[in-house]
Amino acid sequence: MLQVRALRCARGGVPVLDGVSFDVKAGEALILRGPNGVGKTTLLRTLAGLQPALDGTVEYPGATGAYASHADGIKTALTVTENLTFWAQVYGRDVPGSVYAAFDLDALRTRAAGTLSAGQKRRLGLARLGVIGRSVLFLDEPTVSLDGFSVRMFADWMRDVHLAGGGCAVIATHIDLGLDAPALDLTPYVAQPDADGGADEAFL
């Protein structure tokens, strides 16, 4: 479903990763690992097409990808239901009734999103993934601010709904989500800083 070959990507004009190759099949997830600054966000943004690759290829079916950072991206003046309805409409879909229970939002449906706690906002942000109907998900630290219960809830949705429904995901995370998914450590793919003059480019 997702095929990545010899990918080279940069941040701020400086090559960050080089030679990244992997496949993720439908129904599978891949966990990205590596220390702070290794390039997880850069790779996810490149996979999602938010920034161009310097080299290599990324292939997945058209209009199936979605990127979500740990920023919640919620509209604070709208209620929880209004937020989910808004996102569903942007993608031309209806809100599945099951999404409220899946992200423990049932009791919060009529609350203005701006009044939610950090973890509740995060759950609402993640619930977006359950309404947009995108099958190839690129997720950057999706469980920031979540307690253990909510992390398990998210992992359950990922496994039992998204992956079981034929989707796939690439997830950068520093914690164990409890998913049965392989991990890819990006450390061996760190690009040489002066490989093509990129380090100098940053100062031009």
Ligand SMILES: Nc1ncnc2c1ncn2[C@@H]1O[C@H](COP(=O)(O)OP(=O)(O)OP(=O)(O)O)[C@@H](O)[C@H]1O
């Ligand atoms: N706008 C920018 N200009 C130049 N360099 C940047 C820019 N943004 C990030 N970088 C650098 O690019 C490298 C990769 O950053 P990236 O955010 O992809 O790492 P990460 O693995 O996601 O880190 P973390 O685990 O801390 O979130 C880092 O060295 C970072 O300092």
